[in-house]
């Protein structure tokens with residue numbers, strides 16, 4: 352038999368409240384929302400009040416969202432009023448310290464202000480900006496706020512600053528941009544300027560390919576890369592292979608992830624005559640398998656995209672074509688053409704995001 356408290360006009364009385372969790376552990380800076388269930392389920396007025404036993408450890412808002420503030424423990428309580436007085440339920444919250452990240456700099460001249468920017472690696476959104484301020488010879492450090500360490504990367508707009516930690520010293524050059532890389536533990540920041548590059552070709556093109564100028568749709572050719580590290584792509588080198596006429600159409604680079612979702616594109620550029628061109632891309636986060644594809648708009652006339660057919664990766668099936676939404680290996684698209692068995696002269700420049 353089901354027992355209910357009921358008023359004369361048919362409304363039900365509140366009899367109690369429960370929470371979806373009785374224990375919760377959070378890193379400082381993180382949030383989680385607790386769910387309160389007012390009993391019985393079909394009562395009309397489900398209003399509750401939330402409180403924390405220690406707002407210096409964890410706070411809670413009117414919606415049950417708990418924010419971890421500092422190390423320690425706190426009890427989050429939700430309370431409802433019943434006919435017989437208040438009923439409550441509680442959750443024990445333990446707040447732990449996230450790893451700390453500090454950056455320390457010493458300024459070598461007073462002419463410029465240097466800014467540290469923390470950006471989220473997944474979408475590049477700026478989370479934190481900190482100006483170190485002017486000051487000749489001034490030492491300064493900045494502790495990155497809790498909860499914003501990972502996934503993130505740290506970008507320094509540097510002008511004659513000296514990076515100084517117990518493990519390394521780095522002299523920044525004026526008017527350069529650096530990426531500060533944080534590996535998750537205190538004082539283990541490293542700095543890259545030029546980053547690293549990945550080549551799948553041997554540096555010499557034996558042949559080249561371009562979109563047929565009679566194509567009216569976009570057409571892509573490029574390389575698949577599979578990389579162990581998580582990267583921020585900064586630029587792409589592309590080798591243009593000489594064609595005799597009509598070579599001034601502009602092309603683009605599109606970066607796709609392993610699901611062939613577009614991650615980002617370059618500005619337009621012209622494939623050069625038997626030389627490399629460095630094409631910037633806007634700090635595109637990448638990991639695992641990704642594709643670097645040159646895009647020819649319809650009716651383009653260009654030099655060829657260089658292909659290496661005799662290097663160490665030439666037989667690895669890394670060269671792809673995309674036409675509309677269809678992707679096919681170069682080799683499968685041109686089964687009788689030995690010139691389609693190779694890898695394009697496309698190289699990736701990147702900063703390593705995590706070790």
Ligand SMILES: [Ca+2]
Pocket residue numbers: 553554555556557658659660661662
């Ligand atoms: Ca070669």
